[in-house]
Amino acid sequence: MTSRSVVGAISAEEADEVVFEILGGETGRADPYPLYRRLREGRPVHSSPSTGVWFVSDYGVAKQVLHDPRFGRGEGSMMGALADAEVAERSGEMRRSSRNMLFADPPDHTRLRGLVSRAFTPRRVEELRPRLVDLVDPLLDVVAGDQEVDLLDAVAFRFPVAVIGELVGVPEADRDQFRTLVRASTAMIEASPSAEALAEAQRSMGEMSDYFHDLVARRRREPSGDLLSAMIAIEDADGDRLTEDELVSTAILLFGAGFETTTNLIGNGTLCLLRHPDQMARLRDDPSLLLSAVEEMLRFESPVQLDARSALVDAEVAGRRVEAGTSVVTFLGAANRDPQVFAEPDVFDVARSPNSPLSFGWGIHHCLGAHLARLEGEVVFGRMLDRFARIDLAEEPVWRQSITLRGLEGLRVSAVIAPGVDA
Template identity: 40%
Template sequence: MLNMPRFLLDDARAMRDPYPVYRRLRDHGPVCRGGPGQWVFPRYEEVSALLRDPRLGREFPEEYQEMSVGAGPANDYLRRIVVDRDRPGHTRLRRLLVKSLSPAMVRGMREPVGRLVDGLLDRFADEGRFDLVRDLAVPVPMMVMSELLDIPRPDRADIARLSTSLAQAFAVFIPEDKRREAHSAVVELREYMVGLLRERRRRPGEDLLSRMITAVRDGEEPLTDEEIIDNALFVYYAGFETTTNAIATGGDLFLRQPHTQRQLRADPGIVGSAVEEFLRYDAPIHATTRMAVEPVEVAGLTIRKGRVVVLLLASANHDERVFRDPARADLTRSPNAHLSFGGGVHLCLGAALARVEGAVVFERLVTRFADIESAGEGVWEPSEGGFRFPYWAHRGMPVAVRPA
């Protein structure tokens, strides 16, 4: 215990390449120390098991959240969304949200996503260059989520901007000015969604918001207006930010490991497997946290009730005990049981949609362009959202393309 290494989330969020650190943690053992009252797990076996362990919860005490974001609307928002609820509240919310975001609805998005991507790539083909992050990875999932919620087109840029400000509420700790920004964003977004919800009640459609209004399952109470608004805001942001980073990771691999581009272009039919490898190689969310609601024994350690458990998803995805040659991307890797979407009852709600979007984007890229090369220095910066939900931050990736 005395020689156990320490891994602090607040330090880690600024690392450009945390994978050598992750490897040293795995080499040392299955567990290491974190911040006060925290235990950190870097290996696949323990991370996979703990994601599914019902003795670990996501409903943190109010004072724990106030240490990060302070008291106010953002704190209240965090206590209401599905990702930060435990049973039985989580079970009810998740069932109703899954009913709203049904598999049939997700499958039906493939064709609209294809039209959207084709429209963007038509312009890029003429120009011969574009920014893969700003011009593709950001607008595609943002537009998809806007379509799912049927947000009027003139409002979409403002909603995306406010949602990015709201995301700062998920940080381990944020400075006072960013706290104010997050609280303000919650107020503005809620006010906007109240009007949108009122409109949907008058004229319901097939959009996700309308489905959330009418979702009922097994005699459970329907979602309240407050639950609909806050969870719709969460689904909206999580839906486009996670997918943005998954697409950016695939593009980065195309440039840094060119064999991936050749591999997919030679057989576009492996695009589903390719997306899984992009997700494994550099997980959009590097870590997630849980709190012990009762004592847990794991890896020779007893985690006491009330202790925080940090699960390093990205490190687990590179565990040499599970993944052969993990630092090399293999688009046909099988099996590929990565943990990028979490696991257990908190498995990512939008995983199926992210897979659809990623598959369409990369299928179109390799069939439309004979080559994709770097056209300048990429832009990377640490996530403003901190490391509790550390969306790995490619902010720019200029590329040059040659039509097929």
């Protein structure tokens, strides 16, 4: 599993201070990596005495937890005692009422993922490649046409929402409303949301549920070539189908997750290139590195920084007993910079190999849209470097006040068209 000692070079109380700074402090939100390093080196498997939650920052142990069938989503809030009792109960209820694979354990998860994956195949995704270029080029025209532009709004949001909108079957005119709705709904997967944020998440989920109930009804009457129509039509050998609530909840999950995390991948990845101009030049000179560059962006500034599990039965983590019902938080951002796995982990290297970050999770909950996200990254960064001879940061960006999902509030840049390229 790992040769690193899990006993700890810092006390449990000191480790708690680091964890709380990561999850709620301004320093942790802006730059969690020095804090991750301190926790990983000082107490890589930390049983928090103040919350009852376990925190894992070691790559090997995190991967084991995510893969181990004894750990799952469980019945309550995955963050347990990190939030106050009322917030934790509401969060748990929201998870229990969801009818999608994200919050399900086997056998429900096995059934739901098996049905949905039939319509969300790598082949279906790969067939989108030419269409992705058609979708991204007009957005890059906006970057080329303005003196200065917010790349996060102009490209990082609009490109993935157009892609997943076409794939799922959400009409173009309806898509913009989901930016604020999906952003609000992510409070239910944050470590310690406020009661107000969770109430807003519940309202947003209600609005999205109403919308997709209506869209499902429309697709039943008039099937299309989209994913929603395919999910409605799917039936396995035993006659099993997705129920109405499962269809709606799964559509919300696929659509929301399909652009929220990819928006962060594009924003975070662009910032990585801007802050490492030697690596941008290297990638520009050798486009064959695009796929490995996207993987390095995922590792270096993961759009998802943590993933939580609950012990479904009494289990062990790094040889230590964990009682059933205990929440275990894996810090993916810390694991992705584990020096026992990644040479010079704090160096951004677009040609890094081998490179197997945990950014899409691991085990049965490995992200179903991972292939699509990688493909979108490959296309957008490839076209961006083709179109622009230079991209400059116009102002220092600010990180969002969230930790589960790491992304920027905005990314203002200016770009210079490459010679011979039409504006």
